[in-house]
Amino acid sequence: MADTGVLETLLRRIEKVDDGVDSLEVATSLGVDHQVLVGAVKSLQALGDLISAELRSSKHWELLGEGTEIAEQGSHEARVFGSIPPEGLGQSELMKLSFGKIGFSKAMSNKWIRVDKAHEGGPRIFRTVEDIEDQVREKLLLVQRGNSSKLEEKEKNELKKRKLLSEVTVKSYWITKGSSFSTTITKLETELTPEMIANGSWKEKKFKPYNFEAMGVAPDCGHMHPLMKVRTQFRQIFLEMGFTEMPTNNFIESSFWNFDSLFQPQQHPARDQHDTFFLSDPALAHGFPPDYLERVKKVHSEGGYGSQGYKYDWKVEEAQKNILRTHTTAVSARMLYKLAQQERDPGCHPSGRVPPDRGRGGRLRAHAGGPHGHPARVLHQTRDYQAPLQAGLQPVHGAQHGSVQLP
Amino acid sequence: MPTVGVKRDLLFKALGRTYTDEEFDELCFEFGLELDEITSEKEIISREQGGSKASGASDVILYKIDVPANRYDLLCLEGLVRGLQVFKNKLEAPRILNNERRTAAVRPHAVAAVLRNITFTQERYDSFIELQDKLHQNVCRKRSLVAIGTHDLDTVSGPFTYTAKPPGDIRFKPLNQTKEYTAAQLMSLYKTDSHLKHFLHIIEDKPAYPVIYDSNGVVLSMPPIINGDHSKISLNTKNVFVECTATDLTKAKIVLDMMVTMFSEYCSQPFTVEEAEVVYPDGKTCKYPELAYRKEKLSSGFINRKVGINEPTEKIAQLLTKMCLRSEVTGVGDEIQVEIPPTRSDVIHACDIMEDAAMAYGFNNIPYTTPGTYTVANQFPLNKLTELLRQDLAAAGFTEALTFALCSKEDISDKLGKKISETRAVHIANPKTAEFQVARTTLLPGLLKTIAANRKMPLPLKLFEISDVVLKDETKDVGARNSRRFCAAYYNKSPGFEVIHGLLDRTMQLLAVKAARGDGYHIQASDDSTFFPGRCAEIFFRGKSVGRLGVLHPDVLGRFELAMPCSALEMDVEPFL
Numbered sequence: 013m014a015d016t017g018v019l020e021t022l023l024r025r026i027e028k029v030d031d032g033v034d035s036l037e038v039a040t041s042l043g044v045d046h047q048v049l050v051g052a053v054k055s056l057q058a059l060g061d062l063i064s065a066e067l068r069s070s071k072h073w074e075l076l077g078e079g080t081e082i083a084e085q086g087s088h089e090a091r092v093f094g095s096i097p098p099e100g101l102g103q104s105e106l107m108k109l110s111f112g113k114i115g116f117s118k119a120m121s122n123k124w125i126r127v128d129k130a131h132e133g134g135p136r137i138f139r140t141v142e143d144i145e146d147q148v149r150e151k152l153l154l155v156q157r158g159n160s161s162k163l164e165e166k167e168k169n170e171l172k173k174r175k176l177l178s179e180v181t182v183k184s185y186w187i188t189k190g191s192s193f194s195t196t197i198t199k200l201e202t203e204l205t206p207e208m209i210a211n212g213s214w215k216e217k218k219f220k221p222y223n224f225e226a227m228g229v230a231p232d233c234g235h236m237h238p239l240m241k242v243r244t245q246f247r248q249i250f251l252e253m254g255f256t257e258m259p260t261n262n263f264i265e266s267s268f269w270n271f272d273s274l275f276q277p278q279q280h281p282a283r284d285q286h287d288t289f290f291l292s293d294p295a296l297a298h299g300f301p302p303d304y305l306e307r308v309k310k311v312h313s314e315g316g317y318g319s320q321g322y323k324y325d326w327k328v329e330e331a332q333k334n335i336l337r338t339h340t341t342a343v344s345a346r347m348l349y350k351l352a353q354q355e356r357d358p359g360c361h362p363s364g365r366v367p368p369d370r371g372r373g374g375r376l377r378a379h380a381g382g383p384h385g386h387p388a389r390v391l392h393q394t395r396d397y398q399a400p401l402q403a404g405l406q407p408v409h410g411a412q413h414g415s416v417q418l419p
Numbered sequence: 420m421p422t423v424g425v426k427r428d429l430l431f432k433a434l435g436r437t438y439t440d441e442e443f444d445e446l447c448f449e450f451g452l453e454l455d456e457i458t459s460e461k462e463i464i465s466r467e468q469g470g471s472k473a474s475g476a477s478d479v480i481l482y483k484i485d486v487p488a489n490r491y492d493l494l495c496l497e498g499l500v501r502g503l504q505v506f507k508n509k510l511e512a513p514r515i516l517n518n519e520r521r522t523a524a525v526r527p528h529a530v531a532a533v534l535r536n537i538t539f540t541q542e543r544y545d546s547f548i549e550l551q552d553k554l555h556q557n558v559c560r561k562r563s564l565v566a567i568g569t570h571d572l573d574t575v576s577g578p579f580t581y582t583a584k585p586p587g588d589i590r591f592k593p594l595n596q597t598k599e600y601t602a603a604q605l606m607s608l609y610k611t612d613s614h615l616k617h618f619l620h621i622i623e624d625k626p627a628y629p630v631i632y633d634s635n636g637v638v639l640s641m642p643p644i645i646n647g648d649h650s651k652i653s654l655n656t657k658n659v660f661v662e663c664t665a666t667d668l669t670k671a672k673i674v675l676d677m678m679v680t681m682f683s684e685y686c687s688q689p690f691t692v693e694e695a696e697v698v699y700p701d702g703k704t705c706k707y708p709e710l711a712y713r714k715e716k717l718s719s720g721f722i723n724r725k726v727g728i729n730e731p732t733e734k735i736a737q738l739l740t741k742m743c744l745r746s747e748v749t750g751v752g753d754e755i756q757v758e759i760p761p762t763r764s765d766v767i768h769a770c771d772i773m774e775d776a777a778m779a780y781g782f783n784n785i786p787y788t789t790p791g792t793y794t795v796a797n798q799f800p801l802n803k804l805t806e807l808l809r810q811d812l813a814a815a816g817f818t819e820a821l822t823f824a825l826c827s828k829e830d831i832s833d834k835l836g837k838k839i840s841e842t843r844a845v846h847i848a849n850p851k852t853a854e855f856q857v858a859r860t861t862l863l864p865g866l867l868k869t870i871a872a873n874r875k876m877p878l879p880l881k882l883f884e885i886s887d888v889v890l891k892d893e894t895k896d897v898g899a900r901n902s903r904r905f906c907a908a909y910y911n912k913s914p915g916f917e918v919i920h921g922l923l924d925r926t927m928q929l930l931a932v933k934a935a936r937g938d939g940y941h942i943q944a945s946d947d948s949t950f951f952p953g954r955c956a957e958i959f960f961r962g963k964s965v966g967r968l969g970v971l972h973p974d975v976l977g978r979f980e981l982a983m984p985c986s987a988l989e990m991d992v993e994p995f996l
Contacts (some may be wrong), residue, residue: 209543233813233814233815233816234812234813234815234818234881235813235818235819236810237818237819237821239821240809244806247806248796250796251798252796253796254793254794254795255794255796256794256795257798257799259799261801261887261900261903262895262897262900262901263824263858263887263891263901264858264891264897264898264899264900265897266896266897278563279667281560285849289850290846290848290849290851291845291846291848292846292848293845293846293891294845294891294897294898294899297897299896300896315767317768318769319768320767320768320769323669324669330585334898334899336847336858341807345816348869
């Protein structure tokens with residue numbers, strides 16, 4: 013907050029005048045920097061409608077550093093002229109002077125000096141005229157005294173190009189009385205404090221009004237991933253319908269469980285290099301239930317359980333190949349087999365099975381990977397028909413297989 | 420889903436009536452097809468090559484219809500029309516008859532048949548050629564399983580021999596060429612042919628190439644590449660000899676059946692095919708085409724139950740007949756006898772018949788029902804724990820990330836300052852790109868890459884992920900297992916070890932684990948090349964190591980292109996179940 017002294021002086025000034033005061037004038041008359049006064053104006057504005065300040069801007073020309081130097085000492089070319097004695101001056105000596113170079117070329121173009129290149133001891137510079145009029149310096153002095161309007165636009169721009177002048181925009185305020193003007197400043201409180209509550213002083217204080225147009229402070233919270241939120245909802249729906257979640261935490265699967273046990277023939281395009289990711293390490297699976305393997309082989313190659321089969325040579329080497337699971341139906345296949353083994357045990361109860369997890373077929377790659385840091389997975393559902401599975405499994409009684417996959 | 424392009428007006432002419440586009444779309448949908456696109460040759464060319472090239476092309480409207488991949492009988496205009504007519508009860512599905520005999524001496528896996536007195540028009544000819552093409556693409560797996568050859572029978576004389584000869588010994592004038600070539604020359608000739616070059620590899624490296632001769636030594640074809648010019652079919656051809664050579668006999672029979680059933684309608688005796696007798700080297704003979712009509716009995720109750728409808732047996736029989744599966748009520752209980760024609764090689768099991776019944780009934784007409792049995796749901800314990808943790812970690816101010824399960828070898832090894840051989844990673848044999856060579860063994864690279872991609876976001880970045888990694892495990896039948904991990908990272912102007920440590924403490928609190936050695940958890944300083952020396956600790960739970968946390972090593976930060984310090988934590992979740 014600016015010095016209260018300044019504030020009160022300013023207020024009193026405004027009080028005396030009928031219409032208003034210019035901030036620049038006040039600053040000069042008070043002997044304070046204009047910026048300090050601007051600060052005062054801003055503080056007063058924050059206190060309510062004490063004053064009203066209108067922003068004005070005016071442009072005027074100011075001398076730049078080099079320009080000030082010239083105004084004091086004369087332009088470079090004039091100084092060059094001045095430093096040449098009647099007998100002339102060696103060019104090299106002239107160049108040693110700080111204003112030498114620039115002044116030299118300018119003086120030459122003004123035809124104030126000439127060079128005698130053939131002179132002994134090196135080229136020598138002589139005056140050509142007796143006196144000169146240092147026009148540049150005069151123009152700059154005009155500006156310095158505040159009479160820049162006397163100069164033409166063209167002249168000013170020329171000096172601007174030489175970097176001697178610049179046009180400066182000055183912002184000033186036209187300050188007038190506000191609707192609740194008073195020479196006294198009442199400080200407004202910003203917030204209620206525990207002390208105020210304790211001693212009841214809040215009843216006498218005035219409070220700064222709230223700005224309801226501004227936004228509040230955003231809470232620093234964490235977030236769940238949007239796709240995971242959707243997955244959570246899916247899970248919820250299936251749980252509410254009575255489905256039991258399957259363990260899908262195995263991304264690596266053998267072709268046997270992923271394809272063969274689901275009656276997908278071995279030459280099917282989905283088993284191509286293009287559409288399935290095979291593994292180089294570990295390359296092969298082992299440990300398939302032998303009886304079941306034989307049954308699967310038979311159905312593929314000869315048929316069975318009411319099916320004609322595909323009538324081709326079924327190779328176990330193909331089934332052993334490890335892959336990245338292409339669909340969670342592979343998990344269903346394992347589950348159904350397990351259930352079928354269990355059904356001989358008493359106490360088997362109906363259950364539906366759901367695996368909410370990822371499949372990893374070739375085509376998912378094409379969808380995944382966005383430009384953001386959170387690559388997306390494609391979610392889709394498939395319905396399972398038990399009938400083709402039955403060709404590979406013994407009939408299961410008493411268990412309900414409503415299996416739905418959420419890759 | 421293969422797409423068949425048919426000229427709309429031809430289609431409507433064959434169907435006997437015109438349809439609006441919407442009506443036809445509906446009809447296709449009911450039948451189980453999809454009208455994919457309505458276009459014209461001109462449009463296709465202008466779309467692919469620019470408007471100027473299309474100026475001479477035909478304006479005739481084409482319907483592009485998507486057919487299911489296993490319906491070989493719908494791959495041409497004739498098949499489509501027949502299927503739709505039968506579906507609309509306008510036509511009875513035709514029975515194909517076998518006639519007479521012709522001999523051909525062949526090696527294993529070639530089948531043949533003859534279409535007598537056929538009349539070709541330009542459209543039928545085009546359709547004929549296109550069907551061969553579609554079949555080649557589809558069931559023949561790009562000619563590698565089966566190759567079809569069609570010949571003008573009047574230009575050659577049987578018996579035909581299918582044999583194999585060294586490439587230099589085979590010499591003939593191939594289709595549409597003016598001079599004779601040897602097989603070896605043909606290989607190089609067709610290397611630049613956009614159509615044929617894809618098939619060269621099937622026989623290229625073999626010591627002998629297959630070839631079919633007639634009794635005069637005229638070459639009919641060199642399957643699977645090209646037919647001979649001598650026996651080529653023209654609009655005037657009256658008798659067609661169809662041969663299929665194959666590595667899969669079942670498929671060859673199916674393909675032959677398709678070719679003849681589709682086009683025998685144009686023979687002077689419609690739907691009549693002449694047999695060919697195939698003699699094997701061991702003297703065994705077989706007659707083709709088999710054109711087997713299979714009969715299957717099933718109960719309408721079975722269909723009603725599976726589909727979820729309740730139709731009388733006669734109605735079911737009618738529905739099936741609509742789908743080209745001629746059916747009759749036998750009169751024994753609710754039994755139906757279904758005759759499966761050779762055109763429907765996709766019907767393998769009673770469930771396929773049931774599916775057709777459902778299609779004929781209309782899937783949209785099946786009423787919704789709730790399941791009759793009640794079941795009690797169960798969450799998978801690991802997932803249950805994961806869900807609970809996720810909620811509370813987000814509440815702790817961390818944001819969940821979802822990253823790829825596959826990554827590059829460097830991501831899990833070099834970039835983290837570790838050796839690939841020590842990671843027990845599972846390697847992909849045919850990765851799509853170098854970014855997906857291995858299955859991840861740690862969640863950390865994924866999070867770091869996520870941070871790197873979000874550098875413009877305001878600091879601090881606090882991320883977490885609870886997900887699976889894959890590790891090799893010889894005790895499993897597939898040789899690998901998943902492991903559920905929890906990983907978090909804090910990225911800010913200062914590393915914030917205390918923040919990550921705080922998160923660990925909070926997580927343990929949620930898991931109801933005491934901060935004590937022995938029965939609880941504790942952390943202990945450790946060395947790890949991924950972390951900054953002196954700022955890394957190992958997490959122990961009940962005496963076993965379950966993870967580590969610390970400030971990341973600047974080298975690691977550099978490799979992942981991160982500018983600010985970062986602290987991270989990774990822990991196994993499964994011990995806490």
